[in-house]
Amino acid sequence: xxxxxxxxxxxxxxxxxxxxxxxxxxxxxxxxxxxxxxxxxxxxxxxxxxxxxxxxxxxxxxxxxxxxxxxxxxxxxxxxxxxxxxxxxxxxxxxxxxxxxxxxxxxxxxxxxxxxxxxxxxxxxxxxxxxxxxxxxxxxxxxxxxxxxxxxxxxxxxxxxxxxxxxxxxxxxxxxxxxxxxxxxxxxxxxxxxxx
Numbered sequence: 752x753x754x755x756x757x758x759x760x761x762x763x764x765x766x767x768x769x770x771x772x773x774x775x776x777x778x779x780x781x782x783x784x785x786x787x788x789x790x791x792x793x794x795x796x797x798x799x800x801x802x803x804x805x806x807x808x809x810x811x812x813x814x815x816x817x818x819x820x821x822x823x824x825x826x827x828x829x830x831x832x833x834x835x836x837x838x839x840x841x842x843x844x845x846x847x848x849x850x851x852x853x854x855x856x857x858x859x860x861x862x863x864x865x866x867x868x869x870x871x872x873x874x875x876x877x878x879x880x881x882x883x884x885x886x887x888x889x890x891x892x893x894x895x896x897x898x899x900x901x902x903x904x905x906x907x908x909x910x911x912x913x914x915x916x917x918x919x920x921x922x923x924x925x926x927x928x929x930x931x932x933x934x935x936x937x938x939x940x941x942x943x944x945x946x947x
Contacts, residue, residue: 766883770936772823777933780816784926787812788919795916802915803851806858809922810847810865813840829879836872839865855915856908862918863904870897889935893928897921 787809795802817837821830843865850857874894881887900921907913 769824769883773820774933774936776816776819776823777929777936779819781926781929781933783812783816784922784929788922788926791916791919791922795914795919799915803858806851806862806915806918807844807848809918810840810843810862813837813869814844824880832872832876832879836869839868839872856913858915859904859908859913859917863901863908866897866901866904866921868901870894870901873897887932887935889928889931893925893932896924896928900924 787805791802791805794805814837817833817840821833821837824830824833843861846861847858847865850861871894874891874897877887877891877894881891904918904921907917
């Protein structure tokens, strides 16, 4: 009985620590996205070179964010989806840089494919984590929306009215979902209880 209580206490404590770590990470990722959206909105039309750099930075930051997520999330779940996501984002960073040599439409197609793949991984991670932590619905919805957004980027890539600035809405929604998930995880961290 005592060992079961200690195990449950340890599990609850670990869940609270994971919730707090993920909350801090989600706040950091939301902040990055908000700054990125502001920069893209302000400079995309007037400075194509800087806009291109921002387009390359976005998936590169996802690599960093994914490794921070792996560190923040204790040993409770498989890290394979996150490692796959980091690899996809690293390849995307290189692919976007290469695609920009041909033009913005090609870069948008690469970005769209990445949004679809990373959205699927985020969706799966949210569903898996939901078994251990509440507050994952924003990440699940965000993953699904990322898949839809990526599809639209690919379909509309050659539309002359679309450019790098069209990605600002995608990143803004990402920031919103990270803030919402951080808020819900803050409540989770405060409400974790030991099962009877």
